[in-house]
Amino acid sequence: MGYLSIGQRIAIVRRSRGMSQAQVAHPLGKSVQWLSNIERGVRSPDRYSVLVPIADVMGVTVADLTGDRPPAPVASEVEHESARPVRLALAGHGFGMADAPNGAETSPLADVGALGGRVRAAWALVHEARYGDLGRLVPDLIGDCERTARTDGAEGGAGFRLLAELYQAVAAMMAKLGETDAAWVAADRSMFAAARAEDTVLAAAGAFRLGHAFLSAGKPDQAARAVDGPAAAVERAERAGSADATALWGALRLVAAVAAARRGERPAAVAAIESAEAAAARLGPDYEDRRFGTEFGARNVALHAVAVAVELGDAPEALRRARTLDVAGLSPERRARLLVDVARAHAQRRRGGAAVAALEDAERLAPEMVRCHRLARETLRELLRRERGRAKPGRLGLARRLHVV
Secondary structure, eight states: OOSOOHHHHHHHHHHHTTOOHHHHHGGGTOOHHHHHHHHHTSSOOOSHHHHHHHHHHHTOOHHHHHTOSOOHHHHHHHSOTTHHHHHHHHHHOOTTOSSOTTTGGGSOOOOHHHHHHHHHHHHHHHHTTOHHHHHHHHHHHHHHHHHHHHSOSTTHHHHHHHHHHHHHHHHHHHHHTTOHHHHHHHHHHHHHHHHHTTOHHHHHHHHHHHHHHHHHTTOHHHHHHHHHHHHHHHHHHHHTTOHHHHHHHHHHHHHHHHHHHHTTOHHHHHHHHHHHHHHHHHHOTTOOOOSSSOOOSHHHHHHHHHHHHHHTTOHHHHHHHHHTOOOTTSOHHHHHHHHHHHHHHHHHTTOHHHHHHHHHHHHHHOHHHHTTOHHHHHHHHHHHHHHGGGOOHHHHHHHHHTTOO
């Protein structure tokens, strides 16, 4: 469809399915004028809580309405350089394979301690959003962790734990790059490896990554389902006094909060945020989860509260919360993600300059993430559409770097 706003895409998809504006608006309890305003750009449909019901009525996906399934030439422009090698590494290993491919089973096994250091290094790169470096590290690391986990011996459990942790890092990376199917595969493999290690809490951390993969794919229902069952299992571990379990339970509640907000379910979203806040309070104000890479703690909960407010369309509340946030100590990835939400909130209030400034700040912190982030690109695309031919040169530079134009 080329360079079109979401509203224009909604109109084109609606007509292609032979539906009138009334046939789309009335089942949602909305007026024809409401839908007309969206299609003409008078009202911005920049929240999942608006897009998901429209997509459901028309029998399409949110991606069909946002343009996140562009023709191959456009897709290749926004694909990160690390996506393909990591995909190939995932394809070259799997739980159905008895041995590593290409005779690699004859390679010497890596020392478990050294392997753990390499996995921790991968997680550090995830938090710094250095995906190019990850793409060079991960393929060989997957092979080494797979072979180590599959050897018999006393360290088999430790090997599977490392494999689960690595696949969770890969899932986090691929979800941020918009490679949602690969993120899904990696998250699923992490849960399998954790189960082999008989580590229930680690398996639940894989479910957390699976939930994020579904959120990135625009599937909030599946995200909520992915984290509900594991949350109950982790709650039992928490009652036994595990701080790791408390942090992971809180992180799972944050996924549930975002999923509920994207469905427009305000009470459920607020309740999930409040339960996560209570978990963070039990851990103390300075606690941040490092074992599972969730960064769960009081500041990360506050960051998610901003995201939930944006998803619910409450831009003033999102900006109020963002102004009071102390982000010191949070990773570049987390701080950049907050700025993307701040940009979305400013865009909802039609403050184009402030929105672009927030996106530029986010890009300086985590350029590789922001340039591949769907919400960042869609926010900028909508701002340019509003300005039509009056876009300032600086904004066009950002638009080119984000592959919006």
